Amino acid sequence: MVKVRALSKSFGANQVLKGVDLDVRAGEVVSVIGASGSGKTTLLRCINVLETYDDGSIKVDGVEVGYRETNGDRRPRGERELARIRADIGMVFQLFNLFPHLTARENVMLGLRKVRGLRHAEARTVAEQWLVRVGLGDKLDSLPFEMSGGQQQRVGIARAVAMNPKVLLLDEITSALDPELVGEVLMVVHELAREGMTMILVTHEMTFARDVSSRVVFMDGGRVAVEGPPSEVFGAQPHERLRSFLARIELKGV
Template sequence: MENLLEVRDLRKSFGATEVLKGVNFTMRRGDVVSIIGSSGSGKTTLLRCVNLLEEFQGGSIHIDGKPVGYVDDNGRRRRLSEREIARGRAETGMAFQQFNLFPHLTAAGNIMLGLTKVKKLGKAEAGGIAETWLKRVGLEGREDHYPGQLSGGQQQRVAIARAVAMEPKLMLFDEVTSALDPELVSEVLQTVKDLAQDGMTMLLVTHEMRFARDVSSKVVFMSEGRIAEEGDPKTMFADPQTERLREFLSSSVF
């Protein structure tokens, strides 16, 4: 199996502050990779670089063999055209901390928007796909509900359904439970677990340590802009090899 995602020597700075300091890792199709680490370690920045929501200053990212954002052109770094970037971004889906649903559209309408505007599907076909995905995330019968009529957990599940309905090769999750009340967290995590069991390739930034341990095929621990440790989650959680990971896990809630 060839790698679906390859990140090589990735470097990202905000002004004079270097946030990513040469990050390297790979993912294969069907992998579920959780990125863990303390606040400020570069987790979300790494995730946002993967689909170029953040520009990066060095290194390379490839999804299914295609470059993200930049190519090497005779030894010079050249930014891809906006059309090429948009085409590459369509290879990924993303669910954010905030749900980012359109308040004036129903649950089905939010999912249909990308299908009709980007994929150019007819309304009937898009509506059928929306209905199917709402059922998959446990929201059958909520097709005509507006975001304001849904709980936070339900809104997040609509946001996830909206992203996966576009059939991305790689799904990105950025702390999708952090804005939820504790009693709503489990329903969203169950949705992500179901997608993992279906074989979807997923890269997640999460502070849910039990979820990372039990569902991931690999865990990446970041510290100060670098990958400090990575590997099999059960092995890493039971026997961390670095002092930094031991300290992090000892202060985490399971």
């Protein structure tokens, strides 16, 4: 479903991604872990073309997301093409990014109306169904400031999955939450995983990554350093940098 090859991305003189390769099959949950600055979030933002990438290839369901090739000439896609591609790549952000003047229902309906072209009644039905699914049936008419951080993040998840994306990207979705609210968000992601949603998630929740993932990818210095099933990545680990990273995480009580 997702095929990344030799992906490179720089911000000025700082090369953040240095030839990343990654495959994600349909129905897989791949967790990306690593220290701050290792390129995890930049990788997600390139897959969703929120950042343009310099070299390499990203294909989602066989379609190159950021560029179009004509007679061997590679050119960036226009905004209209990008909008169509992004509609199939859901993303849930660290800081919710809800529209503050819209209710929970209206936040979820917006993309369904503007991007998917659903009629108002159909969009309303889909939005309500997903909000009920994430446990917010009593918050349909609530504005973001009337909800807890965990509730707002669940609206964000409902908004993304209501679009029926081919892959769902989740970027540190619990890092802005109080500890007691983390569990309610992770339960929603667990349920989506059980239902076969293709997901790539960046997280510092190691127990969660171990329990929910098909595979875990450890990034270090802009490269994929270790990749494998959770039992291998979190087991007796020969890779020194990964051992050091996991030891630091454990010292923080994560």
